[in-house]
Structures are given as structure tokens and as C-alpha cells.
Amino acid sequence: AQTVTQSQPEMSVQEAETVTLSCTYDTSENNYYLFWYKQPPSRQMILVIRQEAYKQQNATENRFSVNFQKAAKSFSLKISDSQLGDTAMYFCAFMKRRGGSEKLVFGKGTKLTVNP
Amino acid sequence: NAGVTQTPKFRVLKTGQSMTLLCAQDMNHEYMYWYRQDPGMGLRLIHYSVGEGTTAKGEVPDGYNVSRLKKQNFLLGLESAAPSQTSVYFCASSETQGGIYEQYFGPGTRLTVT
Numbered sequence: 001a002q003t004v005t006q007s008q009p010e011m012s013v014q015e016a017e018t019v020t021l022s023c024t025y026d027t028s029e030n031n032y033y034l035f036w037y038k039q040p041p042s043r044q045m046i047l048v049i050r051q052e053a054y055k056q057q058n059a060t061e062n063r064f065s066v067n068f069q070k071a072a073k074s075f076s077l078k079i080s081d082s083q084l085g086d087t088a089m090y091f092c093a094f095m096k097r098r099g100g101s102e103k104l105v106f107g108k109g110t111k112l113t114v115n116p
Numbered sequence: 117n118a119g120v121t122q123t124p125k126f127r128v129l130k131t132g133q134s135m136t137l138l139c140a141q142d143m144n145h146e147y148m149y150w151y152r153q154d155p156g157m158g159l160r161l162i163h164y165s166v167g168e169g170t171t172a173k174g175e176v177p178d179g180y181n182v183s184r185l186k187k188q189n190f191l192l193g194l195e196s197a198a199p200s201q202t203s204v205y206f207c208a209s210s211e212t213q214g215g216i217y218e219q220y221f222g223p224g225t226r227l228t229v230t
Contacts, residue, residue: 004158033217045159045206045221091158095217102147102212103174104219106158 002027002094006107013082014115020067021077021110023092031097034068034075035104040088048090051075053097082114118142120222122207128228129197137192137225139207147210148190149174149219150182152203159206165190197229 003026013019025034036048051059051068058066063083067076079086092107123138139148146167151159151174161174163182171182179201181193190209194201204226208219 009156043204043224045208047218050218093158097217102210102217102219103149103161103164104159106160108156108158 002029002096002105004092004094004105004107006090006092006110008110009108010111010113012113012115013079015082015084017082018078018080019082019112021079021090021092021112023075023077023107025073025075025092025094027073027094027096029096033095033097034066035093035095036064036066036075036077037091037093037106038086038088039091039109040085045091049077079112084114084116086112087114088112120207120209120220122205122222122225124225125223126226128230129194130230131198133197134193134195135197135227136194137205137207137227139190139192139209139222141188141190141207141209141220143209143211143220144187145209145211145220146187147212148184149208149210150180150190150192151206151208152176153206153224154203162192162205194227197227199229201227202229203227 032053034051038046049061063080089109091109093104120141149164150162165184168187183191207222210219
């Protein structure tokens with residue numbers, strides 16, 4: 001079974017600075033997807049960024065980028081120029097790339113606070 | 117286009133009562149999921165469906181039943197609620213055609229069982 005570990009329960013950063021959230025996972029699969037979801041106080045789950053394991057290039061979405069190290073099974077999220085609206089829970093998630101269900105396995109989350 | 121909606125948003129039940137949570141999506145997605153989120157935990161999969169008329173167990177299915185009679189709806193039932201089922205419940209849907217693999221989540225239902 002796949003497991004996802006987020007070792008930082010809470011983090012804080014000053015507005016406009018850069019922060020990196022860590023995620024490691026355990027799997028014997030070779031083809032899979034990795035995701036970072038954001039959950040603000042509104043509780044809505046919002047997809048931040050997605051990485052396909054077969055792609056060596058790290059995904060980027062505006063201020064958000066990942067450092068995907070497949071051999072190390074590591075998938076960290078970097079948020080540049082942090083904004084107050086980035087304050088939220090961040091969840092790392094794993095999905096096997098195999099037809100049938102595409103189920104997500106989530107880590108326990110990191111609570112990020114951006115301070116003014 | 118409302119995306120994924122959930123009814124109700126909040127509910128309080130007494131132990132032993134039953135209820136049904138409704139999830140609806142208007143994106144014509146094949147796959148639908150029910151997750152629960154507990155404090156200090158990520159989301160855990162309860163049941164899922166890969167198409168109309170199909171359901172399957174996820175990671176934590178005990179105490180829940182589901183039905184997918186229509187493609188756009190996915191119902192989660194609690195036959196005899198227990199305090200351990202106090203949680204926030206999320207529904208999601210996804211379309212995997214073209215390799216998208218993104219799940220769209222509803223706003224959640226906060227359920228308290230006393």
C-alpha cells in the first residue's frame with residue numbers, strides 16, 4: 001500500500017518570503033501522479049500543482065513549484081513571494097496511474113501560516 | 117456550472133440515527149469518491165464509484181453504504197450513526213479521459229454524532 005508522509009505539521013513564513021513544504025511517499029509503482037492540494041479556512045480543497053512521475057521536469061504554476069526527486073521518493077512544494085492568502089493546510093497526495101479508480105492517498109497535511 | 121455540490125453542509129445526529137449525504141456533479145464525470153477528514157489527518161477514502169451502477173470500498177468503508185443510481189449523483193449512507201463517524205465528509209469527482217486525473221472536490225459536510 002502507498003503511504004504519504006508530511007513531516008512538518010506546522011510552518012510559518014513572512015509575507016513575500018519563500019517557504020518549502022516537504023513530502024515523501026512510499027510506493028513500488030513506477031507510473032503515478034503526485035499532487036499538492038490547498039485547504040484554506042473555507043475548507044474547500046483546491047488543487048495547487050500536479051506532477052506526473054514519468055516527467056523529469058519539475059512542475060510549476062506561477063509562484064508554486066515542486067522539487068520532484070523520484071529515486072528519493074520526495075515531492076516538496078516551494079511557494080515563492082508568499083502572500084497572506086496562502087495561509088492554509090497543504091496536503092500532498094499520491095495516485096497510481098493505472099486504470100480502474102485513480103484513488104488519492106493523502107498525507108496528514110502541513111498547516112502554513114503567512115505572517116504580515 | 118456548479119461543479120460538485122454536497123447536501124447538507126452541516127448535520128447533527130444522535131447515536132443510532134441514520135442519514136444520507138448527497139453529492140451531485142454537473143461535469144459528466146465517470147468517477148466519484150467519498151472521503152472523510154478527521155483532525156490531524158488527511159482525507160481518507162470511504163467508497164468510490166467508477167461509473168453509474170458501480171461502487172467499491174475504499175480505505176475506511178465500515179459503517180457506510182453508497183449508491184450510484186445516476187451518473188451525476190453519489191449517495192453516502194450511515195445506517196446507525198456512531199460518535200466515531202463525527203467528521204467532515206468530502207465528495208469528489210474526476211474524469212480521466214485524456215490523462216487529466218484531477219479530482220474536483222465539493223465544499224464538505226460537517227457531521228457531528230452525539
